[in-house]
Amino acid sequence: MVSHAIEVRNLYKIFGPRGGDYVDAVKNGMGKAELNQKYGHVLGLRDINISMPAGGIMVVMGLSGSGKSTLIRHINRLIDPTAGEVLYDGVDVCRMNENDLREFRRHKTAMVFQKFALLPHRTVLENTVYGLEIQGVAPAEREKRAKQWIARVGLAGFENHYPNQLSGGMQQRVGLARALTNDADILLMDEAYSALDPLIRVDMQTVLLDLQKELKKTVVFITHDLDEALRLGDKIAILRDGMVVQQGTGQEIVLNPADEYITAFVKEVNRGRVVNVETIMAPLSGNPEGMPVRSGTVLEEAARAMTSANQTLAHVVDEAGRPLGALSLSAIIAAMVTSASHETKAA
Ligand SMILES: Nc1ncnc2c1ncn2[C@@H]1O[C@H](COP(=O)(O)OP(=O)(O)O)[C@@H](O)[C@H]1O
Ligand SMILES: [Mg+2]
Structure with a gap:
């Protein structure tokens, strides 16, 4: 089946009889509350760009x-x-x-x-x-x-x-x-x-x-x-x-x-359901150890697979089976319970 992207570009919606008159004001930074108080119009969408x-x-x-x-x-x-515009198939x-x-x-x-x-x-x-x-x-x-x-x-x-x-x-x-x-x-x-x-x-x-x-x-x-x-x-x-x-x-x-x-x-x-193994893998030193885990696997799944295979070490592989990095069960568990990277940086 053919599928197609939807491109939303510079989309604005201002509800009210003269919405178009206030696009420039909104572009210049007027917020939802001010637009409503001053002009009685409702800011629905402001400069939406999503592929x-x-x-x-x-x-x-x-x-x-x-x-x-x-x-x-x-x-x-x-x-x-x-x-603004909403493009489908151009x-x-x-x-x-x-x-x-x-x-x-x-x-x-x-x-x-x-x-x-x-x-x-x-x-x-x-x-x-x-x-x-x-x-x-x-x-x-x-x-x-x-x-x-x-x-x-x-x-x-x-x-x-x-x-x-x-x-x-x-x-x-x-x-x-x-x-x-x-x-x-x-x-x-x-x-x-x-x-x-x-x-x-x-x-x-x-x-x-x-x-x-x-x-x-x-x-x-x-x-x-x-x-x-x-x-x-x-x-x-x-x-x-x-x-x-x-x-x-x-x-x-x-x-x-x-x-x-x-x-x-x-x-x-639950980070274990969101974060991928490649985000936390360590550089390989020497030959890859333990079981292979496909890139894209989330931490929770990797931990489950390693535990049921009774392994504490693993290595991340790409779809061709090439080793990308090293994993350990303890590193996976640590990443599942510690907070987001930017919080770590800030600390
Ligand atoms: N027909 C309309 N006339 C005036 N304001 C509207 C209209 N439709 C939605 N709005 C306002 O636009 C904003 C976004 O509404 P909406 O898209 O329904 O939000 P959501 O779906 O996220 O709950 C709200 O402030 C809502 O009151
Ligand atoms: Mg809604």
Whole structure:
């Protein structure tokens, strides 16, 4: 399947009747509070620049009101920007004509909502075929495709159930099956899992990660939960007051939080699930010792593998099996419990 990146460039959104008049003021440093007090306009987004990886999961994180929904709604242009662009395949979504936009929305994007947005009087199957119905796909074909995806999200046998006969987690699976049945390249998930119970939520994260291994959609996933962000995100952007305060991989953010606010956020994180073995490996001296551990393996996984193989030494290898550095179980455990590198430097 072909996948495509989404480039958000210099994007501004100022809510209010004359938003455009205040872009310069915001560019010159006017903040959200001042804009609101002086001019009665709301700063939604300020100079957002994010390259969302093709075929990867882009997580947008931030507290309530930070601009996450405003940002994701620009990607299928449910919101028009005040300034800036959103490029997909080199085309600015914000400047598409009505016809191109309709085609783009219908064929390239699918949304998964927090409140599932299932039609109550339609069965699981009827909900799932909905997008294909709108696209005019013939009934036999659309049911065939929908049934595949219903099975793929673990709901085989529930095709004729109604939403109110399903648990929250199962309803969210229907939402996912419906989005996947559209066969869109871009999946937009706005706090899709935020209403689910913690265990169900972790289940749904696993469903998404398993599907993603194979499908490689360009996913934009919004959450206010750091654990969810770290588990899912190939890349994470953190928003505050409509601005990106940091973006990077989970490991980059946990090891080098950009400010106090993010430091506070990442303090409680289990580093063993985020930090890679190559971050802490030592230079090789002589022949590599112990068992090989693939680069990219997180500390917790490496520790588990070494413990069950009854080894205290290991070496990191690249995908070709070439040794990159040395590891010891004690160094891994030390790195899992000590704080981020910048804190060490500051001390
Ligand atoms: N249609 C709108 N009109 C005015 N202000 C809005 C509108 N939509 C969102 N906002 C404001 O923009 C900011 C960002 O909102 P939103 O994107 O919904 O945040 P989040 O999804 O992170 O909770 C908030 O201050 C919100 O009140
Ligand atoms: Mg929101």
